[in-house]
Amino acid sequence: MRQTGGGATIDSASPSRSYFTEKRVGLGNNSYLGVGGPSSQQYFFFYDVDFVKSGSKKKKITKAERLKLLQEEEERRLKEEEEARLKYEKEEKERLEIQRIEKEKWNRLEAKDLERRNEELEELYLLERCFPEAEKLKQETRLLSRWKHYIQCDGSPDPSVAQEMNTFISLWKEKTNETFEEVIEKSKVVLNLIEKLKFILLETPPCDLQDKNIIQYQESILQLQELLHLKFNVATEILLRQASTLADLDSGNMEKVIKDENVTLYVWANLKKNPRHRSVRFSETQIGFEIPRILATSDIAVRLLHTHYDHVSALHPVSTPSKEHTSTVTELVKDDIENVEKAISKEVKEESKQQGKRSHLIQKEEIKVEEERDDIEVKM
Numbered sequence: 001m002r003q004t005g006g007g008a009t010i011d012s013a014s015p016s017r018s019y020f021t022e023k024r025v026g027l028g029n030n031s032y033l034g035v036g037g038p039s040s041q042q043y044f045f046f047y048d049v050d051f052v053k054s055g056s057k058k059k060k061i062t063k064a065e066r067l068k069l070l071q072e073e074e075e076r077r078l079k080e081e082e083e084a085r086l087k088y089e090k091e092e093k094e095r096l097e098i099q100r101i102e103k104e105k106w107n108r109l110e111a112k113d114l115e116r117r118n119e120e121l122e123e124l125y126l127l128e129r130c131f132p133e134a135e136k137l138k139q140e141t142r143l144l145s146r147w148k149h150y151i152q153c154d155g156s157p158d159p160s161v162a163q164e165m166n167t168f169i170s171l172w173k174e175k176t177n178e179t180f181e182e183v184i185e186k187s188k189v190v191l192n193l194i195e196k197l198k199f200i201l202l203e204t205p206p207c208d209l210q211d212k213n214i215i216q217y218q219e220s221i222l223q224l225q226e227l228l229h230l231k232f233n234v235a236t237e238i239l240l241r242q243a244s245t246l247a248d249l250d251s252g253n254m255e256k257v258i259k260d261e262n263v264t265l266y267v268w269a270n271l272k273k274n275p276r277h278r279s280v281r282f283s284e285t286q287i288g289f290e291i292p293r294i295l296a297t298s299d300i301a302v303r304l305l306h307t308h309y310d311h312v313s314a315l316h317p318v319s320t321p322s323k324e325h326t327s328t329v330t331e332l333v334k335d336d337i338e339n340v341e342k343a344i345s346k347e348v349k350e351e352s353k354q355q356g357k358r359s360h361l362i363q364k365e366e367i368k369v370e371e372e373r374d375d376i377e378v379k380m
Contacts, residue, residue: 135205138203138205141203142200142203142204145196146158146160156168156189156192156193157193159193159196159197159200159217159220160200160217162216162220165193165220168193169220169223169224169227172186172227172231173227176234177238178231178234178235178238179235179238179239180232180235180236180238180239180258180265181258182235183228183231183232183234183235184258184260184262184263186231187228187231187232187262187263188262190224190227190228191228191262191309193220193224194221194224194225197217197220197221198221200217201214201217201218225311228311229311232263232305236265236267236303239256239267240254240267240269240301243269243271243301244271247271251272251274251277252271252272252274253268253269253270253271253272253277253280254267254268254269254271254301255267255268255280255282255283256268257282257283257284257285261308262307262308262309263305263306263307263308264305264306264307265303265304265305265306266282266285266287266302266303266304266305266306267301267302267303267304268280268282268301268302269300269301269302270291270295270296270298270299270300270301273296273297273298273299274296275293275296275297276296277296278290278291278292278293278296280302287304289302
C-alpha cells in the first residue's frame with residue numbers, strides 16, 4: 001500500500017487490481033455529530049474503489065492477418081476436397097475392378113456351362129443311338145440264358161415258367177427225411193433259381209413285364225427262401241436224433257461241423273450234463289460259446305448256421321410303371337432335349353448377330369478412311 005497526498009492507493013496481489021482512494025474530510029471545530037465532546041474533531045473516510053481487469057482490452061486484427069486466415073481456410077478446404085476426390089477415385093477404381101473380375105468369372109462360367117451342355121447333348125444323342133442296341137443285347141442275353149438252360153437238361157425248372165416252378169416246389173415239399181448234406185446240395189439249385197428270378201426282375205424292361213408276372217416271380221422267390229429255411233430246420237432235427245452216435249470222446253457231448261461253399265453248420269448237444277463243461281469250442285475252428293451254469297445241467301442243443309447269402313431280408317416289391325407313365329417320361333426327355341437345342345441355337349444366333357454388327361462397323365470405318373484419303377488427294 002502506498003499513499004499519495006491526501007489519499008492512498010492499494011494494489012492487490014491478484015490478477016485484477018483494485019484501486020481505492022482515501023479522502024479525509026473535516027467538519028470543523030464547532031461541528032458536533034452527537035459523538036464525543038465539542039473539542040473533539042471528527043473525520044470521515046470515503047473510499048472510491050475502481051476495479052480494472054487485466055487483459056480486458058481486445059486486440060484488433062489487421063487486414064494482413066485477416067487475409068492470411070482466409071488463405072489458410074481456403075487451403076484447408078481445397079486439401080479436404082482433394083482428399084475426398086482421391087478417396088472417391090480409389091473406391092470407384094476398386095468397384096470397377098471387382099465388377100471386371102466378376103464379369104470375367106461369369107463369362108468363364110457361362111462358357112464352361114455351354115461346353116458342358118454341348119457335351120451332355122452329344123452324350124444324350126449317343127445314348128439314344130445306343131439304347132436300342134443295348135435293349136437288343138439284353139434280349140439276346142435272356143434268350144441265350146434260356147437256351148443254355150434248355151440244353152443243360154439237369155432237371156432244374158425254368159424260373160420264368162410258373163408251372164415248372166410250382167412243380168419243383170411241390171415235389172421238394174413232399175420229399176422228407178433228407179440229411180443236412182442232401183439239403184445243402186439241393187440248396188445250390190434253389191439259390192441259383194432265386195438269382196435267376198432276381199435277374200429277370202432287374203434286367204427285364206418294365207414295358208415287357210406284366211403285373212401278374214412280377215407277382216409270380218416274387219412269390220416264387222419267397223416260397224423258395226421259406227422252403228429252404230424249413231428244410232435246414234428239419235435236417236437239423238434229424239441230425240439231433242442221432243446225437244448219441246455223434247458224441248465226442250473227450251467231453252461226451254455231441255459236436256458236429258458241416259461246411260459248404262454256401263452254408264456252414266455248427267451243432268452242439270448237451271448229453272452228459274456236466275456243470276463243469278460250460279465252455280464249448282468246436283474242434284479245428286475258432287468258433288465257440290459259453291453257457292450259463294443253470295443250462296449246463298439241462299437238455300439243450302445249440303445250432304450256429306452261417307450262410308454266405310442273405311436269408312433274412314424281406315423281398316422288396318418291384319413296381320411296374322404303366323405305359324402312360326413311360327410315355328410321359330419319354331415326352332419329358334424329348335422336351336428337355338428341345339429346350340437345350342433351342343437355347344444353343346439362340347446363343348449361336350446372338351453370337352452371329354454380334355459378329356455381323358462388328359463387321360458392319362468395321363466396313364463403315366474403312367469407308368470413312370477411304371473418303372478421307374480421297375479428300376486429301378483432291379486438296380493436294
